[in-house]
Amino acid sequence: MALIVHKYGGTSMGSTERIRNVAKRVAKWARAGHQMVVVPSAMSGETNRLLGLAKELQPARADEAVQRELDMLASTGEQVSVGLLALALQAEGVPAVSYAGWQVPVRTNSAYTKARIESIDDARVRKDLQAGKVVIITGFQGVDDQGHITTLGRGGSDTSAVAVAAALKAAECLIYTDVDGVYTTDPRVVPEARRLSTISFEEMLEMASMGSKVLQIRSVEFAGKYQVPLRVLSSFTPWDIAIEEEATSGTLITFEEDEKMEQAVVSGIAFNRDEAKISILGVPDRPGIAYQILGAVADANIEVDVIIQNVSHDGKTDFSFTVHRNDYARTVDVLKTKVVPSLGTDRIEGDTRICKVSIVGIGMRSHVGIASRMFRALSEEGINIQMISTSEIKTSVVIDEKYMELAVRALHRAFDLDQPAA
Numbered sequence: 406m407a408l409i410v411h412k413y414g415g416t417s418m419g420s421t422e423r424i425r426n427v428a429k430r431v432a433k434w435a436r437a438g439h440q441m442v443v444v445p446s447a448m449s450g451e452t453n454r455l456l457g458l459a460k461e462l463q464p465a466r467a468d469e470a471v472q473r474e475l476d477m478l479a480s481t482g483e484q485v486s487v488g489l490l491a492l493a494l495q496a497e498g499v500p501a502v503s504y505a506g507w508q509v510p511v512r513t514n515s516a517y518t519k520a521r522i523e524s525i526d527d528a529r530v531r532k533d534l535q536a537g538k539v540v541i542i543t544g545f546q547g548v549d550d551q552g553h554i555t556t557l558g559r560g561g562s563d564t565s566a567v568a569v570a571a572a573l574k575a576a577e578c579l580i581y582t583d584v585d586g587v588y589t590t591d592p593r594v595v596p597e598a599r600r601l602s603t604i605s606f607e608e609m610l611e612m613a614s615m616g617s618k619v620l621q622i623r624s625v626e627f628a629g630k631y632q633v634p635l636r637v638l639s640s641f642t643p644w645d646i647a648i649e650e651e652a653t654s655g656t657l658i659t660f661e662e663d664e665k666m667e668q669a670v671v672s673g674i675a676f677n678r679d680e681a682k683i684s685i686l687g688v689p690d691r692p693g694i695a696y697q698i699l700g701a702v703a704d705a706n707i708e709v710d711v712i713i714q715n716v717s718h719d720g721k722t723d724f725s726f727t728v729h730r731n732d733y734a735r736t737v738d739v740l741k742t743k744v745v746p747s748l749g750t751d752r753i754e755g756d757t758r759i760c761k762v763s764i765v766g767i768g769m770r771s772h773v774g775i776a777s778r779m780f781r782a783l784s785e786e787g788i789n790i791q792m793i794s795t796s797e798i799k800t801s802v803v804i805d806e807k808y809m810e811l812a813v814r815a816l817h818r819a820f821d822l823d824q825p826a827a
């Protein structure tokens with residue numbers, strides 16, 4: 406018997422029929438003797454619907470007063486879900502009680518629409534568990550120290566579930582979703598992509614931060630910080646499959662690196678088209694230039710990802726970096742108004758048709774020549790690399806967007822990810 410947290414995404418909660426299936430699945434775990442805490446998302450489409458209504462009435466402003474009300478509104482989707490799920494469990498003959506974030510309470514800071522969880526009081530939940538009830542807690546929301554309702558950012562229910570699991574020291578947090586685990590890459594791009602039965606937490610963090618949409622990145626950070634055993638698995642299996650089978654399905658995010666080191670050098674290929682490249686040509690090569698350029702960009706609250714500066718000729722050099730595509734126009738504007746006038750050049754070039762492709766694997770720490778294998782695979786496809794960045798467990802390249810799928814497929818093959826693991 407163990408304390409287990411289940412998280413169900415919006416699709417799993419999408420209709421009363423599906424909620425009944427969730428209830429049957431949870432009931433199966435409860436009847437097997439486990440103490441169960443469930444964190445569901447809003448019914449699919451509901452958060453979008455609510456925020457759409459808000460936009461009709463208040464399209465323009467985004468100040469704090471507005472954001473407070475957006476959270477007040479968006480948090481209701483999850484409140485509907487927990488109430489319905491509790492009713493469905495009771496109808497299955499399983500005692501269940503639901504709570505909104507503020508009732509637990511799940512305490513957050515006051516950053517409306519992107520709040521961070523600070524603490525979770527486990528007293529009330531434990532009491533209910535001891536009384537033999539399934540406890541259902543809203544995902545995505547919390548309460549700040551002034552009693553205002555906050556939300557954690559889109560996809561935040563993953564983080565709620567992991568945080569609840571950490572607070573209760575749960576044996577495992579199972580994230581039920583509409584994919585059956587974490588894949589070597591997106592199967593829509595590479596049909597040969599395979600589900601990983603395990604992935605290290607650090608690799609998952611890199612995959613999540615670079616485009617894999619399986620888990621909200623903050624939930625992975627949280628799992629790492631509190632060492633929460635986390636499993637991503639399908640909510641589409643029949644609810645009555647054997648618990649033993651269900652409990653070992655999907656992908657387990659592990660903290661035991663040594664085991665993993667023996668396996669593949671590269672575990673996955675991540676990619677995204679979220680970024681845009683900006684180059685300033687002919688900037689003077691002297692101390693303080695990078696700071697002058699990127700300082701102004703940072704002051705505008707724009708995040709920079711990949712950066713390169715070339716060797717200089719005649720005291721001039723080219724400086725390139727990438728930002729999120731949504732920030733592209735604003736970045737160019739900042740450069741034109743705040744930076745370029747004092748640089749003695751006005752040659753700014755931008756390219757929004759780029760993509761970033763990365764290989765990820767903790768095996769890269771202990772193996773040499775991984776990056777060159779990547780570059781060879783790309784060159785064999787005639788793909789030009791525009792920028793490169795590396796970290797201990799990943800190598801990323803920026804290339805022309807039109808070669809993205811070709812690159813991902815070539816790399817998937819080059820690192821033997823098409824083959825089932827030995």
Ligand code: ASP
Nearest residue numbers: 446452545559560561562
């Ligand atoms: N309902 C919220 C959203 O759609 C939170 C979540 O589903 O994780 O973003």
Ligand code: MG
Nearest residue numbers: 414415560563
């Ligand atoms: Mg989600």
